[in-house]
């Protein structure tokens with residue numbers, strides 16, 4: 001199936017999720033991530049912060065678990081520059097003030113935050129709408145994560161978080177598409193290599 005069709009279909013599916021289902025799926029994904037994916041050698045972890053109106057995975061559950069149980073881990077989140085399709089990264093602490101951008105994404109305020117270099121990131125939690133058996137993904141179509149992941153260290157672990165199971169195959173994969181290493185769903189953890 002083509003990316004544009006998948007995007008439409010899975011945006012509709014996700015927007016129809018009840019608050020109860022959203023909370024249950026988010027809790028299951030969070031539990032699988034800590035039980036099966038994260039290891040304590042990964043000290044700088046990048047996450048997205050959820051767009052509430054898009055019913056994205058509630059990554060705040062993961063953030064709070066890190067703050068509470070693993071305070072040695074440095075969390076990083078991005079500011080999105082839509083003009084150049086670039087993400088720049090900053091530390092996220094319990095004291096970080098956030099402002100919501102035009103897409104409903106909570107972002108730190110650059111002047112008040114410590115910058116984090118892409119090369120320092122050990123693990124990235126990747127937002128997606130759908131993924132396939134090879135680890136390819138479909139996002140909102142901006143190519144923000146393709147560019148970001150291309151700049152990450154080769155040993156940086158790319159972890160997709162998905163409410164749905166893998167589909168057979170995403171068509172028309174481009175050379176710029178960076179595959180995931182692993183994807184966590186409410187029911188399973190899928191490794192691609």
Ligand SMILES: Nc1nc2c(c(=O)[nH]1)N(C=O)[C@@H](CNc1ccc(C(=O)N[C@@H](CCC(=O)O)C(=O)O)cc1)CN2
Pocket residue numbers: 011048049050051056080087102103104105127128139140141142143144145
């Ligand atoms: N939480 C989160 N942060 C993220 C991403 C993401 O997918 N999730 N991104 C991943 O790359 C980047 C932002 N990408 C985006 C690209 C387009 C739209 C957008 O056009 N939103 C429309 C509605 C889209 C629709 O419903 O069809 C809007 O808000 O009006 C939003 C975010 C960086 N940060």
Ligand SMILES: Nc1ncnc2c1ncn2[C@@H]1O[C@H](COP(=O)(O)OP(=O)(O)OP(=O)(O)O)[C@@H](O)[C@H]1O
Pocket residue numbers: 003127137138139140141142143144145146147150174176177
């Ligand atoms: N490293 C790159 N350099 C230049 N263009 C790129 C790069 N990566 C992706 N693109 C372009 O960005 C566009 C959107 O890519 P794609 O449809 O894969 O987005 P997506 O993965 O769904 O979105 P996102 O990464 O924002 O979640 C494509 O036209 C692609 O060619």
